[in-house]
Amino acid sequence: MRIPFSRAPLTWEKASPYLKRAIDNGWLTTGPLVQQFTAGLAAFLETENVVPVSSCTAALQITLAAADLKAGDEVILPSNTFIATLETAELHGLTPRLADIDSDTWNMSLESAEKLITARTRAIIAVPFAGNALPMEKLQALAKRHKLTLILDCAHALETRYAGKPLHAYAxxxxYSFYATKNLTTAEGGAIVCAAESIERVRALSLHGMSRAAWNRYAGGTWRYDIVETGFKANLTDIHAGIGLAQLAELRQNHERRLALAARYEQALSDLPVRMQKLTDDMTNASEHARHLFCISIDKNARADRDAxxxxxxxxxxxxxxxFIPLYEFSNVKKLHGFQEVDFPHNAEYFAGALSLPLYPTLTHAEQDEVISLLRASLAYAAAT
Ligand SMILES: Cc1ncc(COP(=O)(O)O)c(C=O)c1O
Structure with missing residues (x-):
């Protein structure tokens, strides 16, 4: 690829001192670099309650257990998300109910979500799509009104803020995800932020349900540990944390660059027959999009086929x-749950023209101009033929 879709903000020069430490100190797995990475994340996310894990998928699995969701409980999630949001609910024995998206923000529509609530609904899993906040106060009020646990799949939303607060403050x-393409990557990795009263349980669930982490045991604790509940093996390693640490100091600056590039796309594409993601209506000036992805949807009147x-x-x-390929499109999802496209008109319309453009801190203006010119030319060509 001359201009790749994504490029991690990482070089060997930046990562090697951390990787050297991770290998030379002999820990390799969860040790001092994970501790340092967690402290950095906690500072960035303005909370003390962060548990690093091996992926966002693992974070979702642990969360469903920590939220005490039981087989047969219903959970509401958007149709426009990655399969991990759904599969973790399926594996936990939950009954997923899919909400359509809002036609402007491409996030879960709260109206659509509220209509799905029944006496068996126990949780909402919302996904700030591409890094765009939902109307967080309304979402929180909806969950409270119906006594539902509010879970955020913040895979795209590390830097997202709403009314001056990081999104986790509402849930x-x-x-979080630190997968290879994410705004901050550890190659594979993730994290859970939750209330102080759940943090020890989440920590235990991330490591076999052990009452205290191996790191504490080795670092001067005793050999004795207890298994307090059935857990997962989902701890982050020092090798992965080292890769993350190499980017932490530049996270804000990289986000600024993403914001600037997204603004540049918005301006350059404003006269084209494409729709761009709108920020939530009641977002205030103190709110910020993470700009993980720059998604467009080619207008249905553009006479241009997305695949062309x-x-x-x-x-x-x-x-x-x-x-995303909407969840209702997958054969396994259809077979298991019988979802049908007709029930998701806004997602279907968005998906018919959906295209995500390259967006990352090292994308140069010259590269971005090439993407813009190509999109412009191919839309004009399609319309003329
Ligand atoms: C919305 C969403 N949720 C969850 C995930 C899963 O993240 P991970 O690969 O860290 O498990 C992704 C991955 O891209 C995602 O986009």
Whole structure:
């Protein structure tokens, strides 16, 4: 790929001192670098209650257990998300109910979600899509009104803020991803932020349900430990934490760069027949999009087929993606739950034209201009033929 879809803000020069420490000190797995990475994350997210884990998928699994959700409970989630949001609910024996998206923000529509609430509903799993906040006060009020646990799948939303606060401030549990393409990566990794009263339980669940982490045991504790409940093996390693530490200091600056590039796309594409993601209506000036992804949806009146535009991207070796194939499109999901496209008109309309453009801190203006020109040319060509 001449212009890849994503490029991690990471170099060997930046990562090697951390990796050297992780290997030379002999820990390799969960040790002092994880502790340092967790402290950095806690400072960035303005909380003391962070548990690092091996992926966002693991974070979701642990969260469903820590939230005491039981087989047969219903959970509401958006149709426009990655399979991990759904599969973890399935594996936990929950009954998923899918809400359509809002046609402007492409996040879960709160109206659609509220209609799905029944006497068996126990939780909402909301996904700030691409890093765009939902109307957090309304979402929180909805969950409170119906006594539902509010879980955020913040895989895209590390830097997202709403009314001056990080998103986790509105939720019971928030799950983050440090997958290779994310704004901050540990190659594979994730984290859970939750209330202080749940933190020890979450920590135990992330390591076999052990009453205290191996790190504490080795660092001067006793050999004795207890298993307090059935847990998972989902601890982050020092090797992964080292990769994350190499980016932490530049996280804010990298986010600024993402914001600037997204603003540049918005301006350059404003006269094209494409829809762009709108910020939540009641977002205030103190709110911020993480700009993990820059997604567009080619207008249905554009007379341009999204797949023809994708062909042009492939031909020029310019990276692209589509976020997301809606959950109701997958054969296994259809088979298990019987969801049908007709029940998700807004998601279906968005998806028909959906295309995600390259967006990352090292994308140069020249590269971005190439992406913009190609999109412009392929839309014009499609409209003329
Ligand atoms: C919305 C969403 N949730 C969950 C995940 C899973 O993250 P991980 O790969 O860290 O398990 C992803 C991954 O891309 C995602 O986009």
């Amino acid at each position: 019971d549990f928030s799950c 535009v994708i062909d042009a991207f492939r031909e020029k070796s310019i990276g692209y993606s589509v976020h």
